[in-house]
Amino acid sequence: MLHILLKELNDNISKIEPLCPWCSTPGQVVIIQTVKSLCENSNTNEEADYYLCLSPNCPAGYFSIIGQVIHKNALSVPIWFKEKSPVPICYCQEVTDEQIWEHVSLNRCCNNLEDIQAHTGANTGCQCNLRSPSGK
Template sequence: MSNDICGSGPSGAAGVSCPRCRRPGLPVKQVTVAALVKDEYLPLTTGDGFHLCITPQCPVAYFNGDIVFNEKDLKVPVWFKEHTGPVPVCYCAGVTDWEIMNHIQQGCCSSLIDIQKHTGANTGKQCLTKNPTGR
């Protein structure tokens, strides 16, 4: 799996390294972190400067100085981290990779337009608070 995450290229990376894997993280807004951490961690999400670890094998999701949230501390799985079960493709519509593959295998979908029509994927506007990247 590639470490290239949309927005994490030279213009997207701020150079702040993950405290676990030491790779640069992707800047994310505080509102994204606050929306996605489990409720018990919400008091720790104040302030700016959060980053998302983009290394698929690293358990860290968000970090900001001494504050670290592992993926298990989130309400949703991070789509590009390593998983064995279904992974969200569209957080707004709750569509997983398995659901899309099922539609393709059944023969009802053969294009992005078909998939959008049948699943609602990529039609929402809530990425800031539902997608771990905030995008």
């Protein structure tokens, strides 16, 4: 019976999302390659897990479970939900929210995702793990 309780406790602990030390918002896990590619001047720890701070109001970009915080301004690209327009929507193809807005509202040439992809190239790249702050 004890081993069942310990397994359940361990399973539940592994589901806990680490909180940003600056704002206490749960983070989204990112691979170390993403952090290293966007934070070239940062001392990243290869052995630590890193998380993207999901609060739009917090200046933290990434944080680790060992207490390291990387400021959003230390990244080579803006984190779209932490900045004002224009912001990247597709980091691989360098497509911004304003460009998509222009195609949808001003040019009226796009009615769906497929149209947006065809006109802007958004969401057609394959380097998200290295160019997008979320790694996705």
